[in-house]
Each structure stands twice: as C-alpha cells, then as structure tokens.
Amino acid sequence: MLIAVISPVEDSLGAELLALQRAAYAIEAELIGDDRIPPLHESLEELRARPLQWLGAVDEDGRLAGAVAWEETGDEVDVNRLIVHPGALRRGIGRALVKEVLVRAGARRVVVATGRDNAPARRLYEGLGFVLAGEVEVIPGLWIANYARPA
Template identity: 40%
Template sequence: MLRKVDLQNLSLANELYTVQQKSYTIEAELIGFLDIPPLKETFDELLSCQEEFIGYFIDEKLVGAVSYSLEDETVHICRLIVDPAHFRKGIAQKLLAHLQNEGSPERMIVSTGKDNHPAISLYLKNGFKLIRDIEAAPGFYLSLFEKR
C-alpha cells in the first residue's frame, strides 16, 4: 500500500531512516563509493529535509519510499529506496509509477551512480533517457536521467 510519509511522526521517520541506511549501504557497495550523501545524513537532517515522501507499506511496515521535490513543473526524484529484504518485488517500480501518474508531471529528473545497473535499468524501462554523466567526486560518476 502506498501513502504519504509524515516526517513529524517520529516512529515512521525512524523506519524511513532505517530503510534508507540499509538501501544506500547496498548501493554504496554496488557502485564502490561509500560517501553517498544519504548514508552520511543524520536522523535530524532527514527530519529537516524539504522533500515529500511516499512510502510503500506491507502489513503497516514501511519497506520502501520515494522522495521528491517539485520545481517549475519538474519533479526532482531525490531518493528511491527499498529495504533489501524486499528487493525484486516490484516496490521501486510501484513507487516510480505512482510519481509518474500523480499529476502527470511535465518533466522528471533523477540521478544514480553510473554503476548502479539495477536503478539504471529501472529508469530506462520507465522511459527515462540518459542526459549525461557527471563526475560528482574524483573518479565517481553519477548518471543523470530525464523523462518528458
């Protein structure tokens, strides 16, 4: 089930933080870059972020989430996370589809590590186009995707 995540609910925010840490730890290992900003983010920093969160729940437990910001008819996907215990169940796909279908945004932008092949496959499968690769840190590249 999909629903908005209210960061004022500290118990739910803690679940989100835990899923984020698990998910980005796997991504960091996958791409060989341990300095992913969400891994360094504190719980208080998460609480103060200005992003909107949609969570995916199984039996009232948060197992995935997508966060975004909206600017000039463009949805900026900030995070797309799934608890590793629930990988390959279509949760990321459902979260992404929800964003694409809600309000039919004019444009969507997302980035991921250039070596994060599962995420890249997901975005390409959903009609995103690779715009460019950006060197975010020495020797580490992000791939920027766009969908219109």
C-alpha cells in the same frame, strides 16, 4: 502493498525511514564501490529538514518496504531518492513508487540521478521511459548518471 503519503517528521516513522534509507544506500554503495553517497550518512535531523515530499510502500505486516522522495516546481519533478528494503528487492516496489510519482508529475518533466554503476536502478529508470541525460563526476571518483523523462 499500500502506497501512501508519509513524513519523516512523525516520531517512529522518521527513525524507521532513516534505517531503511541507510540499508538501501549501503547496497548502492556496494554496487558502485563507493560509500560517499550523501543520504547514507544523513542524520535524522538532516532527513527531517529536507524539503521533500514522500510516499511509502507499506507491506501486509505494516512495515515500510520502500519509499520515494521528490522535490517539485511548476515545470519539473526531481526524484531525490528511491529506497527499498534489502529484503524486498526485485518485487516491484521501486517501480510502483516511481510510477506513482510519474502520475503525480502529470505533464511535467521528471528527472532522477543514480550511481553510474548501479545497474539495477538504471534498468528500472530506463524501463520507465527515462533517457540518459549524461554522467557527471560529482566528487573525485564518484560518478552519477542523470536521467530525464520528458513531459
């Protein structure tokens, strides 16, 4: 598996990334019992307009198996989304992508949020040293768990 910088602005990659994002967030929606996850309903234009940096995990067949996107400041890196192809779950792709973001974050604090009831994602982040910072009901009935990994 190759991890490389990617961009949704690239013609064919944008559509592939959006399809992967929808498939991944459909699984999270099932896990948390709620499909109101904003990236699940994002258009290609909205995806491309977001000021995110992206890394993609490309499998041996050249297909996008996963991706991670983040925003950063001088003090903090905010992991905005982590997506893994449903057929590639439990193979360490998400872990490898987050670890690469942690390397790039250097000494900065790293934060991430996931659905409160998304147990696999919570185990992943906790296993990488993230600490629960709180749970928030972002819209009625939709809860997220916020995590932080100190600098």
